[in-house]
Amino acid sequence: MHNSIELGERKIIELVWKQLERMPKMPVAFGDDVSACDLGDGRLAILKTDMLVDKTDVPLGMSLWQAARKAVVMNISDFAAKGVKPIVMLVSLGLPRKLAERDMREIGKGLNAGVREYGAYVIGGDTNEASDLVISLSLFGIAKKNMLILRSGAKPEDIVAVTGFFGKASAGLKILLDGFKAPQKIRKILVESVLMPHARLKEGLALSMTRAVTASIDSSDGLAWSLHEIVKASNVGFLIDKLPVAKEVERFARINELDPLELTLYGGEEYELVLTVKPRLWEKAEKAVEKVGGKLLPIGRVTAEKRVLLEIHGERRVIEPRGWEHFKSVRI
């Protein structure tokens, strides 16, 4: 739910959602990364829809192929956070008249590349005329009822962890949109993280098998925001003492006189998993992620006090519930 960050857009969601009758016995609460429907045999149908709109989700410099692939990654990432394998996807396209034939092909190829990268297939959809390029995707998968990782299970003393370093996408966006500079090699890594994001599906699936994870969310709205969402859903607090700043981001920040903490915490457009892990199962979780080629970085621990704090050199400060901001440049 990208645009939910700005106060205005959170209010919109509230205004719309408030009108909706709640289904009795919903297996997953409204507002988690995915929705679920009970299949009645110990399994859940897992469903997710997310919309990419070019004017807010596609920065200058991103091709249509990349935009279509990114729309898929956005959706897969939420399945990854819940430890659910995506099986099939439906595509609903809003297409501006000005798109050419090769543009359509590029969109089709980008969708296919994204979905096949994670082992799923597109099985249907529809096409419409619209003013923006709109790629609305719905993902379907199946989960065992007792295996699904929600946002709400974090317990005091659990270890807070992430699947990678942060800040690359926000630095990359600053290069693409605001003309910030970086040495060629670093520039490539940072820009690539915006144009070719990857969902941590392998990691999410491996973690789900360990039963070590008590809460999980994807970080598409930024690290700070994701931490706050788990805190809210689990009714706990976090003390973060090891901020996962990417080394390229440290360097980029130094060159451009930017705050690396700001880039790391309040960026967004990153698709790492943010999770809480039972301390006694930490090693099991770590090994499981390493086995599939990933890494699990401890960044702090869950506290009973309902605040999100950052400790640096013994000093504590509040991590604010802010996050991802739209980029306004229209691609097409």
Place this chain on the structure above:
Amino acid sequence: MHNSIELGERKIIELVWKQLERMPKMPVAFGDDVSACDLGDGRLAILKTDMLVDKTDVPLGMSLWQAARKAVVMNISDFAAKGVKPIVMLVSLGLPRKLAERDMREIGKGLNAGVREYGAYVIGGDTNEASDLVISLSLFGIAKKNMLILRSGAKPEDIVAVTGFFGKASAGLKILLDGFKAPQKIRKILVESVLMPHARLKEGLALSMTRAVTASIDSSDGLAWSLHEIVKASNVGFLIDKLPVAKEVERFARINELDPLELTLYGGEEYELVLTVKPRLWEKAEKAVEKVGGKLLPIGRVTAEKRVLLEIHGERRVIEPRGWEHFKSVRI
């Protein structure tokens, strides 16, 4: 798949879909009213996504509440055609900045009204900023594998049938958009059919239980178009000898010197079911539909010759594969 009528838009779909790898053993072919995923226990997950964009799907005179409700009906109607009960729905909204708070509430209320009318619930979704009002819905339900009615099962000698009379929506659109006239009482009926469409879900579910239906489609792209779609998927032909012209449409056409056949065949925005029925089970099918308060009108029969013909007073003419046209007026 509304906009697939115009040659241009059909080509778009083809261009995009051609890039997509097909899933092996798809239970439902690409392009049927719904998509399906095998649940592995004799059941299918039934999935459908359809997008409403105000500038092509919302005529002047339709409120936001009605537009949101219509978006739901569009999707439910496809489930109705396949005889599948919708269980849950996901909503992805693209919202123009100019919408006010009460507009959001209206949209939420319209979505809820639509979905509850057919016994389903909204269980999740997301909100985005967009230039158009975009309501992208995904519907989920479960079907027994051997109960799903496809487009492809029509056999020569089957009876072609519909669940209601046609032409009201196209006449209503002419009143709303082009200033055509009708007496107050008829005007109300015709306009109402555009603003408050109903999906034939009860009928579809009842018919599915009879096992009398060999092929089915919803008529949202127009009667002629729907007939051609079944013909194409089933590799048969149709001889239509009893065109289901609504009596209000006869009258409207007379007053405005329009062709009632044109309104009935090539309209669209109507949500009746168009189906083929085994002759020996016709009465069973008819009774099942009547039992739920509906009607089943025989309009012709399936032929081996792959053409769609209309017979009037012994004369035969071709029913063309044309259908629904966009209305270009933007609502907001």
